[in-house]
Amino acid sequence: MQNTDRYVVGIDLGGTKIAAALFNADGEILNRERMETAGLCTAKEVVQRMEDMIHSVSKGYPISGVGLASPGMVNSRDGIVLQGTNLPEWSNVPLKQWVGEALGVDVEVVNDANAAAWGEYIRGAGAGSGNMVYVTFSTGIGAGIVLDGKLLLGANSFAGELGHNIVEPDGPACICGNNGCWEMYASGTAIREAALELMESRPSMIRELAEASGEAVSARHVFEAHKQADPVAIQVVDRTVHYMALGLANAIHTFNPDRIVIGGGVSKAGDQLFPALRAETDKLVMKAYRGTYEIVPAGLRDDVGLIGAAALFHA
Known part of the structure; x- marks a missing residue:
């Protein structure tokens, strides 16, 4: 085994699982493990399992760093998870300190959306771009921004919460406490809710x-019905595409990216989504911006968090 290579471990911490993988300097996965977090009662227990997994996947390899992707609000500069998601007692957890002291290696901690953005920028659909906006349309909307080749963190590491940009001030209440957030109109959950509302008064195969x-x-199911020209599905998808494009236009005007990478479950609609989304976004941006960006599907799929966390050391 060559000890001159730069091996790092990426960790993707989710609300229900932990995934860990060992990467070489070329970003290739050498070993991987996954475990459920059900039954773990404290942050210390979760972190201990993470440390055990790091030891397991890196056995026999000299690792130089550990990249951690965590859900929730993360202070990346200090490596502290301020507020986790779906994890017991996950508040003000000093991940960088705990893992670094336990393993004696450098540790970097980022929000999971930022990890995904960085992964796409370094290894995925954003490779080769200079300024990239990554947006994942799933249960909610997550995002990460890379400007001039650097991951944008902001003063408190909170940059990129595009899903909570307000697009309709009189819209429905969001879990963040505001009304009319983008994710209330363009997320997978929003698609489902719009379909259910229309089906109260209209027949549909959905x-x-x-x-x-x-x-x-x-x-x-909405996109499956849309493929079969179901009127309710067509209306829901048209509405969704408009709001997706509205949010993307705001991001384009704000960050002037040359590439927008779209991930999440909604992106799997493929050709049912992307041509219409590109056209609608082009309608909504100012004329000077047209032709300055491209909208493309994400390329890394389920490993994006792992890859992005590890890539914090490979950039």
């Missing part, structure tokens, strides 16, 4: 598709 799959109505 419910039939959901029942046939044994699942609750979701954005996936």
Whole structure:
């Protein structure tokens, strides 16, 4: 084994699972593990499991760093998770300090959306761009911004919360405490809610598709029905595309990216989504911005958090 290589471990901490992987200097995964977090009661217990996984995936390799992607509000400069998501007692957890002291290596901690953005920029669909906006349309909307080749953190490491930009001041209440946030109109959850509301007064095959799959109505069923020209699905998708484009236009006017990378479950709609999204965004941006950016699907799929966390050391 060559000890001159630069091995790092990436950790993707989720609300229900932990994924860990060992990477070489070329960004290739050499070993990986995954475990559920169910049954772990404290932050200390979760971190201990993370440390055990790091030891396991890196056994026999001299690691030089650990990159950690965490959900929630993260102070990346100090490596502290200020407020976690779906994890017990996950508040003001000094991840950088705990893991660094336990393993004796450099540790970097970022919000999971920022990790995904950095992963796409370094290894995925954002590679080769100079200024990139990454947006994931899923249960909510997450985002990360890379400007002039650097991940934008902001004064408190909170930059990139585009999902909570307000697009309709009189809109529905969001979990953040405001009304009319972008994710209330353009997320996978918003697609589902819009479909359910319309189906209260109009027939649609969306419910039939959901029942046939044994699942609750979701954005996936809406796009399946849209493919079959279901009128309700067409209306929901058209509305969603408009609001997605509205938020992207705001991001384009703010950050002037040359590339926008779209991830998350909604992006799996592929050609049902992207041509219309590009056209609608082009309608909404100021004329000078047209032709200065491209909108592309994400390239890294489920490993994006792991790759982005590790890439904090490979950039």
